[in-house]
Amino acid sequence: xxxxxxxxxxxxxxxxxxxxxxxxxxxxxxxxxxxxxxxxxxxxxxxxxxxxxxxxxxxxxxxxxxxxxxxxxxxxxxxxxxxxxxxxxxxxxxxxxxxxxxxxxxxxxxxxxxxxxxxxxxxxxxxxxxxxxxxxxxxxxxxxxxxxx
Numbered sequence: 067x068x069x070x071x072x073x074x075x076x077x078x079x080x081x082x083x084x085x086x087x088x089x090x091x092x093x094x095x096x097x098x099x100x101x102x103x104x105x106x107x108x109x110x111x112x113x114x115x116x117x118x119x120x121x122x123x124x125x126x127x128x129x130x131x132x133x134x135x136x137x138x139x140x141x142x143x144x145x146x147x148x149x150x151x152x153x154x155x156x157x158x159x160x161x162x163x164x165x166x167x168x169x170x171x172x173x174x175x176x177x178x179x180x181x182x183x184x185x186x187x188x189x190x191x192x193x194x195x196x197x198x199x200x201x202x203x204x205x206x207x208x209x210x211x212x213x214x215x
Contacts, residue, residue, distance in 0.1 A: 108164075109164050114164075117157075117160070118161065120157060121154065121157045124150065124153065124154050124157060125154060127150065128147045128150045128151065128154065131143055131146050131147040131150070140197075140200055141200075142193070142196045143197065145196050145197070146190070146193040146196075146197055149189035150186070150190065151186075152182045152185045153182065153190070155178075155186075156178075156179045156183045156186060159176075159178050159179035160175075162175055163175040163176060163179070
């Protein structure tokens with residue numbers, strides 16, 4: 067284990083993940099003590115801002131869609147807002163995993179994120195179908211029943 071300004075770089079395990087070679091490091095004492103220089107999988111501050119603001123936006127969108135459903139009196143909008151929850155969980159899993167520096171002990175979050183993304187895609191598909199169905203006029207519904215016979 068090689069310690070540099072309180073940040074540690076495990077040559078055996080991290081060198082495979084790094085996008086630079088040891089020869090390009092030069093003198094290790096000249097490295098700036100930033101986590102990003104030694105942990106290549108860490109996110110930059112602008113990327114963190116985008117990740118966190120996206121999670122906040124998604125949560126606000128869920129609330130606004132629910133509120134819109136109350137205003138228009140169409141419960142199908144409730145389904146849309148509830149169908150958005152798996153995607154929110156997925157985003158929170160990604161942020162949590164990155165926050166803890168992609169720890170091996172939290173790799174299950176990657177599987178949970180992928181699962182929630184898949185589930186979220188299908189729940190949004192179903193909610194979109196319910197919303198589409200709820201907005202069809204009764205005349206169109208009766209016409210489609212007649213034409214299907």
